[in-house]
Amino acid sequence: MHVTANSKEVVQGSVFFALKGAKHDGHLFIREALEKGAAKIFSERDTGIPGVEVLGAGARKRLAEMASEMAGHPTHALKMIGVTGTSGKTTTTYLIQHILSSVGIPCARLGTNGGEFQGHAVPTANTTPDAITLQNWFAEVRKLGAKAVVLEASSHALHQDRCWGIAWDSVCFLNLSREHMDYHPTLDHYFEAKALLLTSHAFFSRGLGKSVHAFSNRDSGFGNRLIAENPGIESYSVSSQIRNLESGAFGLRFEVLLQEKWHPVECPLFGSFQTENVLAALSICAGLGVDPSLACKTLSCFPGVPGRMEFIPNSKGLLVFVDYAHKPEALEKVLLAIQGGGRIWTVFGCGGDRDRSKRPVMGELATRLSHRVILTSDNPRTEDPLLILEEIEAGIEKKNFEIIPDRRAAIEKAIQSAGPGDIVLIAGKGHEDYQLIGSEKRHFDDREEARRALGL
Secondary structure (H helix, E strand, O other), X not given: OOEEOOHHHOOOOOEEEEOEOOOOEHHHHHHXXXXXXXXXXXXXXXXXXXXXEEOHHHHHHHHHHHHHHHOOOHHHHOEEEEEEOOOOHHHHHHHHHHHHHHOOOOEEEEEOOEEEEOOEEEOOOOOOOOXXXXXXXXXXXXXXXXXXXXXXXXXXXXXXXOOOOOOOOEEEEOXXXXXXOOOOOOHHHHHHHHHHHHOHHHHHHHHOOOOOEEEEEOOOHHHHXXXXXXXXXXXXXXXHHEEEEEEEOOEEEEEEEEOOEEEEEEEOOOXXXXXXXXXXXXXXXXHOOOOHHHHHHHHHHOOOOOOOOXXXXXXXXXXXXXXXXXXXXXXXXXXXXXXXXXXXXXXXXXXOOOXXXXXXXXXXXXXXXXXXXXXXXXXXEOOOHHHHHHHHHOXXXXXXXXXXXXXXXXXXXXHHHOOOOOEEEEEOOOOOOEEEEOOEEEEOOHHHHHHHXXXX
């Protein structure tokens, strides 16, 4: 069986799904699919073309289920872990992959940084790809020897049923704050999309015979709401499960309460806010049967996450970090984590063609929690970079900032202006090695630019 939602991929005997996409409407290509020999066509709406089965809102779920069937139902034989939330998904998935692989459960990972399994890397256009791409990738890594897969489940993917059809073993909700308001009409709509992973998805997976563990962060207001509205969801809480926390340039040291016993943890992640991600990862792994003591021991050699509080070593006495923080909550967490040392120089901007409401909020946060801020371009896409910067500036009351639209020049200015002991935070792009300007994708890596400015 061959299933596709792209009329160009239709061959004799294909099952074609006509779906309304962001750029193209698949309903306009039904006749083309028929001419190419499609054996069956499903659609979201009635087009008046004979022989087409109209599924309405259920079309995407059916596509995902058939994609799983076409790939041989790979997730039925894998330990499948899904992580959702506004902040921390990438770090948490890296932690889970590291723990499971370290204890002898080869684990693949898929998310913002692409897909990876034992050195086999796969770039992805979205945090969570479409259902067909997902199921085919699951089948591929299973053939390569994966026994588990950890996946970032974005709100877009959950709302669009891209993750449907996956047989989950463990799912987790981290947190929720304002983000993607260009897609979700309200914060409640955003929450309801995230919640699907722990509700209807978990229910579907239990119907396939999986014993699903669903975890939610009790320290999050929305996490508490999930727990209150859905009996059976397990909780984790930094406030009650972490004690004796030490955070510094060495990383983190603390004790964690898991399965009624306290375990020591050392992890090279920077920033006390990372304990939320570590605890989520440990809770999930313990739920999958990993001995908590053994899981905790693996964290001492965690290699870190590209572009997440990534330290740029140098001989100038500067603490230079590159971080992906591109939303208010994430930027605030990072800036609070680096308080108390030297002066803080923050370089950041906001992406174009995305939620505009966060721009003034981030401007206020950055100038309030930094000694000096340089506003610059991020990925302006089709927007005028100067207009984006004006919208960031609209939220700023302090005078401790300047505007340098050229990101390379902005990074250079911050590093050259900072002195020994100062902290330079380059935020917004993290692991990305490109700039999106108009319709053009240009090579640009904050880490490379920081090293160049440092003379490395």
